[in-house]
Amino acid sequence: MDIWAPVQSAAAIAAAGIAAVAAWQARTTATKMTAIESQRRKSELSPRLRVTCEPFNPGSDGVLRLRVALIGPPGLDRLDRLTVAVRNDHHRRGEGEFRQHMDGPTQEEIKQHVWGPYRFTPHTGPDDAQADGMGRQVVYNKSLPLGEELPYQLEHTQPGHWMRSLTQQSWLRERGPVIRLAFNAEHQDHGSWYLPCEIDTAAMPVTVQVPQQ
Structure with missing residues (x-):
């Protein structure tokens, strides 16, 4: 029995969570930048x-x-x-x-x-x-x-x-x-x-x- 398996599993879950948060932040930032650019273009x-x-x-x-x-x-x-x-x-x-x-x-x-x-x-x-x-x-x-x-x-x-x-x-x-x-x-x-x-x-x-x- 691998005694490190639970730790590795927890680490994998944590890494997946961090990756999901990072992806969400990236999408949010991209959406905001798109909105800003659209508003700038509209103003121009x-x-x-x-x-x-x-x-x-x-x-x-x-x-x-x-x-x-x-x-x-x-x-x-x-x-x-x-x-x-x-x-x-x-x-x-x-x-x-x-x-x-x-x-x-x-x-x-x-x-x-x-x-x-x-x-x-x-x-x-x-x-x-x-x-x-x-x-x-x-x-x-x-x-x-x-x-x-x-x-x-x-x-x-x-x-x-x-x-x-x-x-x-x-x-x-x-x-x-x-x-x-x-x-x-x-x-x-x-x-x-x-x-x-x-x-x-x-x-x-x-x-x-x-x-x-």
């Missing part, structure tokens, strides 16, 4: 957009053309989907505790209303893409190659039906000249990016680079 490929806002036609009153071009980076050949949305003056409009007063607006009406000076003209947009009925956003589901642009149409917003004391002129004066937009750019291999921007329409035409500094 963050889209750069050129956004231009101008009167739709000479002398047009309250109707604007918005042009959105993909201008970089060179390693990003295209976008597979681009959603453009109008942001409210405050990101929590219609959120939190709410109690309707008399014949005032419902919480859903407050959420749906566009709280800014401009919205997309409903049912307009590039190619087959169309703005929703509220003029809140346009989803472009086709490929946008590097160096190409998409045209959109904007129009003045109106005060809510419950704002009986506000005229159109008063509403727009209260809203100010700044359009707040959000771009959600997507690529099937690299993921998605959220890119907010603000455009001051006090003097047009105006062009901004996104991301903004």
